Amino acid sequence: MDQARRVALKAGGAWGVLSAFAALGLMTPAQATAARNDVAFDATSMVAALRALGVDAPTPSDQIEITAPEVAENGAMVRVAVASALPGTALVALLIDRNPNTLAALFRLPAGTEAAIETRVKMAESSALTAIVRAGGRFYVAHREVKVTVGGCG
Amino acid sequence: MNAPATEPTRVRAIARDGVTRVKLQARHVMETGRRKNELGLLVPAHYVTELVVTHNGRVVLDAAFGPSVSQNPYLSFAFAGGAPGDTVSVRWRDNLGASRVDEATVG
Numbered sequence: 001m002d003q004a005r006r007v008a009l010k011a012g013g014a015w016g017v018l019s020a021f022a023a024l025g026l027m028t029p030a031q032a033t034a035a036r037n038d039v040a041f042d043a044t045s046m047v048a049a050l051r052a053l054g055v056d057a058p059t060p061s062d063q064i065e066i067t068a069p070e071v072a073e074n075g076a077m078v079r080v081a082v083a084s085a086l087p088g089t090a091l092v093a094l095l096i097d098r099n100p101n102t103l104a105a106l107f108r109l110p111a112g113t114e115a116a117i118e119t120r121v122k123m124a125e126s127s128a129l130t131a132i133v134r135a136g137g138r139f140y141v142a143h144r145e146v147k148v149t150v151g152g153c154g
Numbered sequence: 155m156n157a158p159a160t161e162p163t164r165v166r167a168i169a170r171d172g173v174t175r176v177k178l179q180a181r182h183v184m185e186t187g188r189r190k191n192e193l194g195l196l197v198p199a200h201y202v203t204e205l206v207v208t209h210n211g212r213v214v215l216d217a218a219f220g221p222s223v224s225q226n227p228y229l230s231f232a233f234a235g236g237a238p239g240d241t242v243s244v245r246w247r248d249n250l251g252a253s254r255v256d257e258a259t260v261g
Binding site for chain 2: 032036076078081100108110113116121123
């Protein structure tokens with residue numbers, strides 16, 4: 001048991017120390033980071049993922065733009081960009097409706113960071129992409145369909 | 155259990171007109187835990203769970219990932235401020251407890 005604990009502490013490494021500093025108030029808010037929402041990332045449906053994120057009835061918005069190919073030949077690497085023109089955008093979540101794990105990535109944007117992020121994701125099959133944005137304390141949503149020729153979640 | 159070896163994250167940051175654009179690519183297998191190897195055995199899940207970018211010590215992007223992010227995670231984004239010579243730092247950790255920090259000088 002002691003050995004297991006030692007391993008866990010070692011594995012925690014620098015992040016464990018950082019968390020301890022944050023808890024002790026030794027880090028300024030600018031250096032602190034949010035704990036990962038593991039429940040949301042473990043969710044296997046849109047309903048469960050949104051519930052875990054605390055998102056209830058988000059408002060559809062044409063101020064959120066999802067850029068992705070109409071047809072992705074390789075589901076293992078699909079370029080996706082999400083941009084929000086909503087003032088005060090502080091959080092962007094990217095979800096893939098039909099993937100085994102619905103929530104793909106969650107970005108917290110401090111003041112001064114542009115609300116436009118590009119990344120690459122795996123898509124198991126043709127699916128809608130869903131972007132959830134929190135701006136001014138409210139949640140907004142947008143969707144985009146992507147056809148996948150060869151799935152990439154194998 | 156020894157932490158598996160990790161490879162440096164590629165980081166490029168360019169400041170222009172008061173905005174710094176960052177492109178980065180971490181080196182990671184990003185195994186979902188659902189893929190089978192050539193023997194038909196499931197390859198255990200192994201993926202980056204958190205990635206944080208700081209500029210001169212201030213967080214400019216705080217990202218959390220699930221296994222749907224592609225192998226060798228790529229991100230492109232921009233933040234206000236920054237000047238050539240500043241430091242942009244990228245740190246990540248994965249679900250098995252490995253972590254690393256890499257830095258780049260803003261150009």
